[in-house]
Amino acid sequence: MATTLSAQRCYLLLVRHASRDTRQLCAEREQRMEGWQADFGVALPDFKLKGLPRTLAIADRLAEELGDVTVTQIRHSPHRVASQTAAAFGMVFAKRERADCPGEADLLLDPDHGSAPALAKTLREVAAADKFKPGTAVVVVGHQPMLTAIARDLAPELPAGTLPLGGSEAACFELAGDGCATLLWMLTEKDDKLMAELKDKVKSKYDVAKFFLGAFVVNTGFLLSGQIWQVESLAAKGCVALGFILVLVGLALTAATLMSYDRLLMPTEFWTGAGGKPAGEGQVPRPRRWTVLRPPSQAQVLLFYEMVHVWNVFFLPALGCAFAALAAFLVALFYDNLLRDAAAGLPWFLTAGLAALLAGSALAIPLVAHYRPHRPELGFDD
Numbered sequence: 001m002a003t004t005l006s007a008q009r010c011y012l013l014l015v016r017h018a019s020r021d022t023r024q025l026c027a028e029r030e031q032r033m034e035g036w037q038a039d040f041g042v043a044l045p046d047f048k049l050k051g052l053p054r055t056l057a058i059a060d061r062l063a064e065e066l067g068d069v070t071v072t073q074i075r076h077s078p079h080r081v082a083s084q085t086a087a088a089f090g091m092v093f094a095k096r097e098r099a100d101c102p103g104e105a106d107l108l109l110d111p112d113h114g115s116a117p118a119l120a121k122t123l124r125e126v127a128a129a130d131k132f133k134p135g136t137a138v139v140v141v142g143h144q145p146m147l148t149a150i151a152r153d154l155a156p157e158l159p160a161g162t163l164p165l166g167g168s169e170a171a172c173f174e175l176a177g178d179g180c181a182t183l184l185w186m187l188t189e190k191d192d193k194l195m196a197e198l199k200d201k202v203k204s205k206y207d208v209a210k211f212f213l214g215a216f217v218v219n220t221g222f223l224l225s226g227q228i229w230q231v232e233s234l235a236a237k238g239c240v241a242l243g244f245i246l247v248l249v250g251l252a253l254t255a256a257t258l259m260s261y262d263r264l265l266m267p268t269e270f271w272t273g274a275g276g277k278p279a280g281e282g283q284v285p286r287p288r289r290w291t292v293l294r295p296p297s298q299a300q301v302l303l304f305y306e307m308v309h310v311w312n313v314f315f316l317p318a319l320g321c322a323f324a325a326l327a328a329f330l331v332a333l334f335y336d337n338l339l340r341d342a343a344a345g346l347p348w349f350l351t352a353g354l355a356a357l358l359a360g361s362a363l364a365i366p367l368v369a370h371y372r373p374h375r376p377e378l379g380f381d382d
Contacts, residue, residue: 004285005066006284007068007069008134008135009174010127010133010138011173011175012123012140012172012175012181013062013071013138013139013140013170013171014147014163014165014170014173015089015139015140015142015169016142016166016167017033017079017141017142017167017168018054018055018084018085018167018168019034019050019167020032020033020034020081021033021035021036029079029080029112031080031081032080032081032084033051033080033084033088034050034051034052035051036052036084054168055168058170059088059093060096061187061296062092062170062187063092063093063096065172065187065296066137069098069135069137070098070137073101073139074090074099074101074103074104074139074141075104075105075139075140075141076105076106076141076142077105077106078107078110082141086141087103089139089141108122109141109142111143111146114146116149117149117153119140119150120153123138123175124154125179127175127176127177127179132175144165151181151183154175155173155181155182156180157290158183159289159290160304160308163183164188164304165186166188166189166190171183171185183287183292184287184292185293186292186301187296188298188301189298190300195300198307199303202261205257205310206258206261206265209257209261209315210258212254212318213251213255213258216250216251216254235332236331239328239332243324243325243326243328244325246322246324246325247321247325249318250321250325253315253317253318253321254315257318260306264303264310291305
């Protein structure tokens with residue numbers, strides 16, 4: 001397969017350190033890589049093994065994906081396992097003639113005393129000053145959640161706002177002249193069990209969307225035969241019309257959710273397409289802004305990003321339309337029965353706007369105020 005990288009651009013490769021040998025009786029920062037051998041005198045073993053074998057295998061795949069791109073810097077955390085991970089990548093790059101540069105410890109990558117914003121700022125300034133030559137890449141070996149923080153800082157449109165990197169796994173970003181980055185693909189080795197778990201999650205979201213669509217259709221039927229259409233004032237009729245439009249939009253978005261999740265539930269053996277925007281002759285493909293290229297990214301990573309995208313772009317707006325439609329109908333009834341006489345001397349749009357604000361606040365503020373401090377907080381296993 002042809003490389004997805006162009007020698008006319010510069011790149012940033014974020015790599016999470018390899019798994020540690022936790023049997024050592026020493027501080028975490030001094031723990032070495034699992035299976036570490038300083039001379040690397042081993043053949044490339046099974047890719048699914050962890051530690052040094054997985055690191056060498058992923059580094060070899062990364063060297064293949066680089067094509068004509070050359071690695072000019074390898075920065076790593078001061079932790080022992082990170083420096084060993086950087087050394088393993090550097091050894092493979094040198095053998096594959098992709099780089100010949102020693103790893104350099106960067107205190108900004110220290111998970112205890114470093115700073116993700118400071119490192120992102122440094123990379124952005126270097127890119128803006130055109131110090132990264134086209135056809136070159138910088139490798140950064142660090143820890144989670146710092147790597148995700150760096151990615152969020154450099155890539156304003158990071159898919160799903162997260163970077164699901166496991167031990168030794170790598171993410172490739174394209175760096176623009178203004179210092180902003182775009183996630184292109186990830187080299188990972190996710191377990192097959194993760195695909196089954198993701199499929200179950202997509203199925204549960206599919207069931208939620210089906211239930212929501214059914215409730216939407218039933219309530220739309222009640223709406224069409226209800227008393228809401230008997231309001232008399234112009235403002236109330238306008239709110240009813242707006243609410244009905246929102247209902248139709250919500251129905252369309254919910255149907256789009258069902259069709260999208262149904263497509264994602266298809267067995268991966270029958271997935272088709274390149275996972276990105278079509279490339280013209282002589283150009284490399286580009287991922288859509290909410291996902292990554294496959295290949296080289298694994299199906300598990302693509303499924304995760306697409307699942308989150310469908311939920312955020314289709315289902316949540318459908319839910320918002322449902323609440324907004326309910327608010328519009330409440331405004332119509334509230335205005336027509338309570339405010340019409342009291343607001344006879346005021347412009348109708350002013351009183352209708354006030355009623356809409358009150359109704360929307362009554363529906364949205366309690367939900368948001370309760371959810372935000374109680375939503376689940378997920379951490380990283382580092």
